[in-house]
Amino acid sequence: MKILIIGATSAIARATARLYADREAELFLIGRNEAGLNELVQDLTVRGAGSVGHLVLDLTHQKKHAGAIEQAIKFLESIDVALICHGSLPDQDACEIDYKTAEQQIAVNGLSVISLLILLAQKLKAQQHGTLAVITSVAGDRGRQPNFVYGAAKSMVSTYLQGLRGKLHPHNVHVIDIRPGLVDSPMTAHLEKGLLWSTPEIVAKKIVTSIERKRHTVYTPGYWRIIMATVCSIPEFVFKRLKF
């Protein structure tokens, strides 16, 4: 299998990459953390990956996306799975009072992903096979007071994926929207953990099996589907008073 992982040094991406390395996949990793990428390349090689290439890139540098995808294809020759993982959990209060901060967060979590999808969709369509898998979030299901800038960016990507799935279906290209709930990773290191929390390893397993089973929208862990259905069913006159 030939796997492209973008935002490869994320905790969820690393755990997913390890599962693919166990299956002797060929991997190309893109991320901005050079030391983290080098360490991951070594780790995956030791674990049995067929071959591992990598590229250091800040993914908000949209003009470099086309070159990055070309480099990945040069290394892998074709792409069976492209998994987009990068993201950033912003300071909601800072985003609400400063447009530039909000714009930067929407660029990382939303626009950079759409730029990559535009390029990858054309490549996978041309090769007439493959899977585009993107990590969004349950935060995109409904705008909540503590994180609606992050949620709005994730929601934009989820909506984009819904339309793209239909466009690519006749071309044998599958599109998956992966929506994790609360995951214990560097992104959430500052938050207090509780019963609903999951691990990058649990989410990674679900990502790999969902790609195999050609799922469409995946909540991980699965109980988040019920939680978010409940959250979405709360009438607006009640919801606007909720601070969670």
Ligand SMILES: NC(=O)c1ccc[n+]([C@@H]2O[C@H](COP(=O)([O-])OP(=O)(O)OC[C@H]3O[C@@H](n4cnc5c(N)ncnc54)[C@H](OP(=O)(O)O)[C@@H]3O)[C@@H](O)[C@H]2O)c1
């Ligand atoms: N953790 C959760 O509770 C949770 C819940 C729902 C969805 N998600 C989503 O899951 C995905 C993975 O997150 P995670 O939990 O694994 O957290 P993580 O370990 O903090 O990963 C976030 C990754 O995004 C990368 N990144 C951020 N901005 C970037 C940029 N401009 N260019 C390149 N890379 C950039 C970070 O790179 P550096 O290593 O260089 O900082 C880091 O590797 C994200 O899309 C996140 O939104 C997470």
